[in-house]
Amino acid sequence: MLKKAVTVRQIQNLDKTAIHRIGIPSLVLMENAGKAVAAEVKRHIKGRERPRVCIICGLGNNAGDGFVAARHLLEAGVETAVYLIGKGRHLKQDAAANYQILKKLKYPVKEIGMARGLFLRDVAGADVVVDAIFGVGLNRQVRDPFRGVIELINNHAKKVIAVDIPSGLDGTTGKVYGICVKADWTVTFSCMKKGFLQNQGPRHVGKVIVADIGIPKKLVNSK
Numbered sequence: 001m002l003k004k005a006v007t008v009r010q011i012q013n014l015d016k017t018a019i020h021r022i023g024i025p026s027l028v029l030m031e032n033a034g035k036a037v038a039a040e041v042k043r044h045i046k047g048r049e050r051p052r053v054c055i056i057c058g059l060g061n062n063a064g065d066g067f068v069a070a071r072h073l074l075e076a077g078v079e080t081a082v083y084l085i086g087k088g089r090h091l092k093q094d095a096a097a098n099y100q101i102l103k104k105l106k107y108p109v110k111e112i113g114m115a116r117g118l119f120l121r122d123v124a125g126a127d128v129v130v131d132a133i134f135g136v137g138l139n140r141q142v143r144d145p146f147r148g149v150i151e152l153i154n155n156h157a158k159k160v161i162a163v164d165i166p167s168g169l170d171g172t173t174g175k176v177y178g179i180c181v182k183a184d185w186t187v188t189f190s191c192m193k194k195g196f197l198q199n200q201g202p203r204h205v206g207k208v209i210v211a212d213i214g215i216p217k218k219l220v221n222s223k
Helices: 008-022 026-045 061-075 093-104 116-125 146-156 217-221
Strands: 052-057 079-084 109-111 128-132 160-163 185-189 207-211
Touching (some): 008 217, 026 061, 026 128, 026 185, 026 207, 052 116, 061 079
Parallel strands (some): 052 079
16 A cells, blocks of 8 residues: 555544545444554564564544454464453444454453553563554543553563554644553554654654555545
8 A cells, every 4th residue: 555644534534434424334444453463463562472562442433443352363362361441332333343253252351440560460471562542533632541551561561553643643643642552563554654754753663564454555545
C-alpha cells in the first residue's frame, strides 16, 4: 500500500466507503488487521525459546484487532496473555464478536481490574506487549484506568507493538492526550497517519509498518 499520510477523518471515511459502498464486511477488515499484527509479532519473536506475548485491549474496535491477533498467536502455539480494560459486555459490536470467539475457544481473557498483580507480571515478562487500547478515534484526555495501564506499559514492557496507532496519540496532529504508549513498532492500516510525522508522533510510533487489510487500492489512491 502507499506510504501516503492521511488525517483521522480521511482514514475513517476510507473505512466507511470500503464497508458501506463497496460492501467489504467490517469483520473481514478487522480479521485482516489482527492477522497483520500477529504476523509482525511472530517476526519479532522468531527464534526465541518459549516466547511470551501480552495483548492489552480497550473497549473499541482497536480491541477487536487485538483479539484477532491473540487468536492467531494462540492458534500458532505462542504463549499469549490477553487483558481487557473494562467489561466484555461494554465492547463495541465487532470487537465483541471476536471477544466471544476467544471465549468459545476457551482462550482466557482477563479483566485487568481483577488481576492487577498478574497483569504487571505478564507485561514485564513478555517478549512483546501489544497495545490495542485506543485506535485513531481517540479525541479526549486519557483517564484512569487507561492512564495507569499506559504508565505501566511504558515503565515495564521490554518491547511494544502498537495496533494502528500508539494509544494516546492524535492521528492527525501528533499531539498526546496527556499520556501515550511509547511503541517500538506501530502496525498501521492502509495508510500512514499524519500525526506519526509531526509534534510528538515521531517519539511514540517507533518504526511504522503500513499493513494492507484488504481495502481496494483504488480507494486508497483516491485519498
